[in-house]
Amino acid sequence: MTARKKKTITTNLWCWAFVSLTLIFYILFQGYPIICSVIYSLHDWSGMTPDMRYVGLANFKNLMKDAMFWSAFKNSFKYMAVMVPLEVSVSLLYACLLNSPKLKGKTFYRACLFLPVVITAAVAGIVMSFIFSTGGAVNYILTSLKIVDKAVNWMGNAKLAVAAVVLVSLWKDVGTYMLYWLAVLQGVSKDIIEAAELDGANSIKLFFYVTLPVIAPAAGVIVILCTINSLKAFDIIQTLTGGGPFFATDVIATYIYKMAFTADIGMPRFGYASAASLTFGFVVIIIGVILNLIKGKLQRKETAR
Amino acid sequence: MKKILTHIFLALMSFISIYPLIWTIVSSVKPGTEFFTNQLSLTGFKPTLENYIRVWGKASFGTYFLNSVLVTVCTVCLVVIMTNLAGYALGRYNFVGSKLLMGIFLSSICIPLVSTLIPVYQIIRRVGLMGTRTGLILAGAGGAHVVFLLLYSNYYKTVPYELCEAAEMDGCGFFKTYLNVMAPLSKPITTTVVIMESVWTWNAFQLPLILTLNNPKARTLAVGLYSFKGENTVDWTGICAGGAIAMIPIIVLFILFQKAIVDGMAGAVKG
Numbered sequence: 001m002t003a004r005k006k007k008t009i010t011t012n013l014w015c016w017a018f019v020s021l022t023l024i025f026y027i028l029f030q031g032y033p034i035i036c037s038v039i040y041s042l043h044d045w046s047g048m049t050p051d052m053r054y055v056g057l058a059n060f061k062n063l064m065k066d067a068m069f070w071s072a073f074k075n076s077f078k079y080m081a082v083m084v085p086l087e088v089s090v091s092l093l094y095a096c097l098l099n100s101p102k103l104k105g106k107t108f109y110r111a112c113l114f115l116p117v118v119i120t121a122a123v124a125g126i127v128m129s130f131i132f133s134t135g136g137a138v139n140y141i142l143t144s145l146k147i148v149d150k151a152v153n154w155m156g157n158a159k160l161a162v163a164a165v166v167l168v169s170l171w172k173d174v175g176t177y178m179l180y181w182l183a184v185l186q187g188v189s190k191d192i193i194e195a196a197e198l199d200g201a202n203s204i205k206l207f208f209y210v211t212l213p214v215i216a217p218a219a220g221v222i223v224i225l226c227t228i229n230s231l232k233a234f235d236i237i238q239t240l241t242g243g244g245p246f247f248a249t250d251v252i253a254t255y256i257y258k259m260a261f262t263a264d265i266g267m268p269r270f271g272y273a274s275a276a277s278l279t280f281g282f283v284v285i286i287i288g289v290i291l292n293l294i295k296g297k298l299q300r301k302e303t304a305r
Numbered sequence: 306m307k308k309i310l311t312h313i314f315l316a317l318m319s320f321i322s323i324y325p326l327i328w329t330i331v332s333s334v335k336p337g338t339e340f341f342t343n344q345l346s347l348t349g350f351k352p353t354l355e356n357y358i359r360v361w362g363k364a365s366f367g368t369y370f371l372n373s374v375l376v377t378v379c380t381v382c383l384v385v386i387m388t389n390l391a392g393y394a395l396g397r398y399n400f401v402g403s404k405l406l407m408g409i410f411l412s413s414i415c416i417p418l419v420s421t422l423i424p425v426y427q428i429i430r431r432v433g434l435m436g437t438r439t440g441l442i443l444a445g446a447g448g449a450h451v452v453f454l455l456l457y458s459n460y461y462k463t464v465p466y467e468l469c470e471a472a473e474m475d476g477c478g479f480f481k482t483y484l485n486v487m488a489p490l491s492k493p494i495t496t497t498v499v500i501m502e503s504v505w506t507w508n509a510f511q512l513p514l515i516l517t518l519n520n521p522k523a524r525t526l527a528v529g530l531y532s533f534k535g536e537n538t539v540d541w542t543g544i545c546a547g548g549a550i551a552m553i554p555i556i557v558l559f560i561l562f563q564k565a566i567v568d569g570m571a572g573a574v575k576g
Binding site for chain 2: 010015016018019022023026029032033097100104108109113115116118121123128131135171175179182228232270274278284285288
């Protein structure tokens with residue numbers, strides 16, 4: 001009995017020793033920073049000098065009146081509202097086409113469509129700023145096809161800059177979701193598809209009556225991942241438009257970066273930027289929780305049926 | 306007919322998908338004068354390495370490249386060691402607090418990086434690692450690496466318990482059993498983790514950007530290229546050469562380990 005007890009204690013100690021490294025890094029770079037964020041957000045602090053002045057909730061109050069914060073906040077959600085349906089549907093289309101067993105060259109297509117995912121987003125943003133420039137490929141195609149008379153300045157116009165950000169992000173990330181969908185589609189039984197095909201179902205019917213019900217539960221996970229990722233967007237936007245023109249493409253991440261680390265909007269303000277990042281982080285978590293609840297509900301319905 | 310349309314569509318999309326990469330690599334070997342008369346042509350010029358030579362030395366892309374390699378290698382090693390150990394304990398044993406720990410780690414998925422960015426910057430500054438590769442490595446290895454933890458713990462769960470018992474019969478303790486029997490078995494997962502973490506670390510931008518604001522010498526390729534573009538807006542072929550230096554290693558890695566990357570990504574959504 002005591003020997004066994006001793007063994008349990010040793011095992012427990014070993015287990016804690018094994019998780020300690022991860023735990024230390026987690027506490028140091030994720031847990032403790034969250035607490036720090038809360039403390040910073042209650043202070044007026046530039047971050048550059050040691051003097052912090054406690055101001056209570058003043059940062060949050062000012063934030064609510066800050067037009068630039070709200071503009072970035074709205075942009076983040078507009079970006080999400082456009083990106084999620086676009087990314088989820090286009091990637092599903094790719095995956096359905098590539099999932100066909102008879103298709104020749106599908107490994108090649110898959111590799112091409114996925115390749116942008118592994119490229120550094122910051123580098124992709126810079127390269128794409130050239131491709132969308134007045135002498136770049138996009139304008140060349142638009143003028144050759146006579147869609148526009150002369151080259152358009154994508155980055156100089158608020159609406160066009162937003163469109164460019166959306167198109168580039170779609171190009172960069174769609175491969176990720178395509179892979180997710182392909183993994184999910186593996187779960188659709190080939191026998192059922194063949195049987196349905198024999199019964200004369202066309203591909204659209206096949207998709208809605210055979211494929212969709214099977215992939216619906218996993219779709220929830222993909223939508224959640226896509227939502228959270230689109231709200232985190234920074235690299236491509238910062239390198240492609242820098243949030244411009246005139247903050248039209250500023251999202252929360254680029255706004256906070258500007259606020260805390262650059263002199264683009266006055267002196268760096270760590271306290272204020274922390275309040276902004278906490279507010280936004282809180283909203284993201286709420287959205288995550290809500291989406292998870294919806295997903296859980298839908299899945300329960302699915303199994304009940 | 307439908308088949309042909311599918312092929313045309315997929316071929317077109319594939320071309321659009323890789324065109325920016327082809328354009329960058331082609332432009333990176335284009336002489337500057339040729340580039341400004343025709344920046345779209347993909348052929349019909351004499352390739353040159355002068356852009357690479359220019360940015361490698363004068364624009365310190367050599368340093369950036371070395372920084373990216375060192376930071377990636379060290380971060381990956383650190384992450385593999387810590388997630389393998391933690392994944393083993395969490396997947397294999399039901400120890401006091403294991404459920405709570407897993408819950409805490411899992412919940413970190415939804416914390417956006419931007420919420421911890423400012424304090425991480427402060428922590429690195431306070432310990433005197435601002436603008437150093439060590440700072441980049443430590444901050445880069447921070448966080449819970451939920452995907453890798455899940456991959457390892459799910460894998461270790463499936464290893465038959467008889468194996469461990471046999472090792473224990475032979476007199477192996479907890480650590481020896483892990484090191485000699487279990488850890489070598491996790492090689493396929495480790496391959497996935499190494500490749501995915503390499504891609505992520507190599508591509509990281511936001512964190513390296515703020516941690517090297519004060520010291521250009523410690524910048525990685527992504528950050529270096531961004532600041533280079535800010536300072537040399539007209540040197541397009543130079544920027545393309547820099548971009549190609551950042552892209553090519555990762556493209557090679559992708560071609561070599563396509564299957565592991567694809568499986569790893571797919572595993573993340575199933576987990």
